[in-house]
Amino acid sequence: MSQNLQSVRGMNDILPAEAEFWELFETIVAERLKSYGYKPIRMPIVEPTPLFKRAIGEVTDIVEKEMYSFIDSLNGEPLTLRPEGTAGCVRAVIQHGLANQATQRLYYMGPMFRHERPQKGRYRQFHQIGVEAFGFAGPDVDAEQILLTARLWDDLGLEGIRLEINSLGQPEERARHRADLIAYLEQHQEVLDEDGKRRLYTNPLRILDSKNPALQDICAAAPKLIDYLGEASLAHFQGVQQILRDAGIPFVVNPRLVRGLDYYNLTVFEWVTDRLGAQGTVCAGGRYDGLVQQLGGRPTPACGFAMGVERLIALIRDAGGEPAPRGPDVYVVHQGEAATRLAFRVAEQLRDNGLDVILHCGGGSFKAQMKKADASGALYAVIIGDDEAASGDVQLKALRDPDVPQRRLAADRVAGCIIDQLVDTEEEES
């Protein structure tokens, strides 16, 4: 393989065999989202850099060291390849006043960019399907989105992913907890490992997540965010849990569940698997009531989540849920000038009747063409030689059923004949 010309590290080609499955996956997800009233929206992949700094938070890892930011050399404008979708979606909602008169349920899909060290389930160009709801203040939308995802896993045949939820409360509640937590941890600085010291002032909540056994006692006794939540925050959290219980969706409350983006408040949730190694989160989201106003819009409550497409597809594949690729209905084999002309006419006729047809191109012996027909996965071969062309006939051969004999029939009748046989097979199967 030449090393001169290759894709950027962490940015991958999705080749036909895989891309076909991606399309199917995206279709299943889009249909499910529409069934809950969500509408598609498409935003640019490039946004002004300040949008992400303001939305995600200046001191987050994403903004500090993972963004593909650059200056447009043609006009000096600072731009960034979007590292996530919510900021751009909120920007679009504000810019077009979408949430001013009505609530909005929106979804989008596409590539995101973060300059991380690639490994399985983590790429520099990766794909998310994002879902956002604007204008709903209550716990109902939070729960609805979780119900939606649970149903989606069912659609996709996914099992063994578990739901974790938590409440981050309101910013002031979180700030009081954070101050107390830092004060508490400062008293135990001598026990903190290097990681802990580094995170003490940047992301103290993450310290509670530490895998270091020496820290377990300290973490267990640390101030808990839930104790800082006011009545309204607790009621919201209980409201979400009530709907989940009513719907029979199992979940665990994980008090250590936090966010890497600053804009979240109240409900946060994650769907997690053990089967993907270190990158176990396949879907995550939560409420972000302050973001629309923070970015210059009217105060608008909002809630959303994103799915990692690569991770979900890896999970489906791991579970053997990837369907076998489907071939065309018909492969048309032909040899000779008159036969080729008839072949084009027959192929177009078959397509007029809604059949998927590959017309052999590039010549070759009947044997070679038949091999291609077989390899294409086609159900039928239509074979046309000089003999058939002379009388306006074709040979119809069933490639997947050796009991059906090859038949010679008039070119005009072949479409009807194939459709009849396809209908028969379908009836037998059902």
Add this chain to the structure above:
RNA sequence: GCGACUGUAGCUCAGUUGGCAGAGCGCAGGAUUGUGAUUCCUGAUGUCGUGGGUUCGAGCCCCAUCAGUCGCCCCA
């Protein structure tokens, strides 16, 4: 960003103490010249990731670099 492991044909991989580059699958052609999937025969694959170094000689040893995998970190 840190650490460990890996990189040989389109794919999956073998390759001994440093001594001619290999297999299976796939691909192409053929087995009384108009028919696939089975079987048999024949054939083509390649900058051994890349660039240096050591050596009479490097796929193998050394250095660098790129890429992938796993863990840390982070996150969807």
